[in-house]
Amino acid sequence: MNTGISALERRLGDPWDPANPLGHEAILAADERAEMFADGERALDDHALNAEFVPASLGGRMTGLDRLIRVMRSVFRRDPCLGLGYGASTFIASVNVWAGGSDAQRGRLAELLLGGDQVASVYHELAHGNDFARVDFRALPDGAGNLVLSGRKEVVTNARRCTAMVIFSRTAASGGGRSHTQLLVEKAALPAGRMRYVPRFSSTGMRGVQLGGVEFTDCPVPESVAIGPLGSAMEIALRSFQLTRTGLPAMALGVLDTGLRAALRGSGDRVLYGRPVTAMPHTRAVLAEAFVDLLLSDCLATVVARSVHLLPDQSNAYASAAKYVVSGRAMAAMYRLSQLLGAQFYVRTGPVGIFQKLVRDLAPAGFGHAARVACLATVLPQLPRLARRSWSASDTAPPALFRLDDPLPPLPFAALTVSSARDTLAGALAAVRERLPADAGAELRELAAAFAGELVALRAAVAEVRPHDLAVGGDPAALDLAARYATVLAASACLNVWLANRDHAGFTGDPRWVTAALLRLAADVGRGSGALPDHLVEPLYAELSARYAAAHSFDLSRVDLPG
Template identity: 70%
Template sequence: MSTEPDVERRFGDPWDPANPLGHRAVLAADERSEMFADGERMLDDFGLNAEFVPVGLGGRMTGLDRLIQVMRSVFRHDPCLGLGYGASSFIASVNVWAGGDSAQQRRLSELLLAGQKVASVYHELAHGNDFARVDFRADPGRPDELLLTGRKEVVTNARRSSAMVIFSRTSDAPGGRSHTQLFVEKDALPPDALRYLPRFASSGMRGVQLGGIELDHCPVDAGVALGPPGSAMEVALRSFQLTRTGLPAMTLGVLDTGLRTVMRFGEDRMLRGRPVATMPVVRSVLAESFVDLLIADCLATTVARAVHLLPEDTNAYASAVKYVVSGRAIHAMARLGELLGAQSYLRAGEYGIFQKMQRDLAPAGFGHAARVACLATVLPQLPRLARRSWATGQAPPAGLHDPDEALPPLPFDRLRIASAADPLMSHLLAAAEALPPGAGSPVRELTRTFVAELARLRTAALALRPSDLAVGGDPAALDLAARYTTVLTASACLGRWLVEQRRRPGTFLADPAWVTGALLRLAGELDGVPRPLPMALAGPLYAELAGRYAGGRSFDLCNGPLPDSPRSRN
């Protein structure tokens, strides 16, 4: 079975200028605004599309957390490959796994396993993330026929895909039952019926084939509908639990490369006769960026596993991942760019990969669904979650925080359009009561901080008025949702640390240093005062980061082997 290290082995050392899949070649393709052709051929040979197909349909999709790791390797080398080759098909395919019939699922699996691409055709510029107002129409034609009319301006792989999942209006009635998703193969369309719109110029993701489509009364078989008429919104909201969790988690590979680039810079550049990396302020920023990566990965990995184990409860969690992980990664890259200074703008040379990575990461904050739209998804669920789960402790299910525990298959049929309960918050309360006697006092005190914040959140959530939960309500209510995501993230970090202490004592993730640093960073966000790590924490955290860098290991929770050679130079 293919694994993440196998993807890394195939990419090879990205810093080697002679590597045809290295940074130099990636940057050259970016300058030409082209997809990285040699990288695509390698992923063809690897069979990346099989990662998006469930095992029961002949693919390799076993766990969302495993898929994230494989795709994180691709994003670490080239985000355009990550989105343009892989993630765009993932976004479209989960709608078929969640809402299609067995024949549609078999057909999609055949296309993907044959190396074809499928496009997600959702967005319209006039409506953005407001899918309930989508105008693209699928109207009745002759018996057993639909007529497709309209345009979609923002489509990844509009030209390169062989099939499309199209979010279409099928009724003029108001409300959430007016749209249906369609699984349409291009070969089934009449000749010249599909018109392609020009690509939008963009500063990031230059190589991704981002364009649009237009159809005018184009006939298709009515059997292309995914699910019953009017089910598009429900299928999308169920599918979002995989995509809003998976895509931001995949892009943490970009932050890994950003950190690695600045580590090289810190070793190479001299200031007053000493490497820049020896400066305490530089080491502090690097240590904090490392902790930010671990924080983001904790939340993403926990929720990725919760999709398998707690599918009825992950709707709010998935939106929290999109809000927290993408925002944290973008902010960390900005801080790293300040350390690089003018080098962060160069488009070639030893550090040229940084500016590409930073540009390509920016869409993670708004692509597919804007971060504020994700908060708006979380907000109306808070009163219900506060009543059901924020007052009593509950132990997590086995395997939620332990990556070595096997997961059941993805339960697409059990995903819900709203979270039924909030077990992660119950786990926080249980963890606070069950902290082992040897737990360091900072961890204990910080845990109490988040338990107290949860009590305040509960009071505020139960006091929300219906008008606060509606679009256009009190902006302060969205701040409540943001604070909720911070406490949720703290719960995920604490849960992972407790499992590591119990299962793998003596390892870095079992040490209190990283979780103390994580909780300190998160606590600073609660009171609006960013808290730099004290040197007593920044020192050992930087030492771990430097050790991984020197040893060719990833900076995320997996700490996996990489082919990078810190000593290779142009």
């Protein structure tokens, strides 16, 4: 699981060391100039990070989505601008080619990426946001074997410095689900004068990332640039979203890791009312709860990442649910940590100065290419079918879904589906009560029973929803069912990861963290406040403090960090 991560962390060095040219001081200086962190990019070049986005079958190092997430978490842990601007933007674009491109296109993109080039995802139009079916950018056939590009895209990462672009385009004047196509276009092949760059919008977060735009005017390209058959854009996007909606928020958990570390530093250096801030129960509770939120988010993200390999016909709904939970939890945890830091939150230099940048950068990293409400809208219409076909103890998930060290088959891009056929992750929640060990404790047993009951209640509520309310334009309150479902999946992931990895020595097998995780999640379905009791806060804070002192990551992997 940690292969290559330790080498990358060593290359980047101790971020808190003022003498480290790849540390926080240098990163903050680049942010003040609204520039990408050039020395960091060179270090990632030396590490050949682009190879992580290329499948092993094409000469790269992409073997598992869960592994890629952990590699990129190291980059986000250091600088979210590097994470998005150098890495994740290429990942978002390239998976469309792996999922739907021809052999020639996949080979050419692998060649570009392994050579150090970048590819940009050219999707968004400000007028339409996440509604890709209404994209106006046109690539209409001219009858002579070309597509003629016309229109503009305003929010493109690395538009100026990419070598190739994946462009979401309208290829039929009429509407309907087959009216759009994705194109793999190399800028060097474009005729002169037909493309211009749109200036960057100023932004509060991700100030160093190049977020400009492009505009094309009657620009011909050969029809061979189409990724898949004409009209296949939505299908390919819905398949590739299963990797990106899972991957990007999970990568960005590195931001919360560093935010927790900064909050511990800031709190440890402060004295109030004659004692250290970290000795106060409220401080310990906030830190422990943020730690639990990171762990439960990592549980769900890791299980969903593994489902892409093991259950490609189920991962569509899981990916959208994971993005909703993980990005929301991370942003809320960072907000509470900012309240804990108080006036220190506004400091832009020194040992805690990185925190304000992390907060600003996390929102766009968590938002990515699809808003959280758009993820719920993807899940909602699938719920009636999943409730009918699954959600029972007899619909079991493969053990490898939860065992973190079990090997995975290659990513099955061709097997990914545009909607989920079944849901064994929810079924695993229905079955877990019977498998709780004797030392689980009464509190955990009650929580497991409560979430099993929530699944039953959710099934009944889904059966009552009018078909009209499952679609865009229906009752917005119906989206609450998708949010409840996402929370149930998170609870199932936490319980089953704990059960499947109890043979691991130390904290992973301790029932207290999973009890705390379910208490935090229970608040999202109207059960309690989510506040942790003292008997859970103290051991969790002790684990957090021990990891901080030993320079271990705060996620499930507990990797060694420099410093």
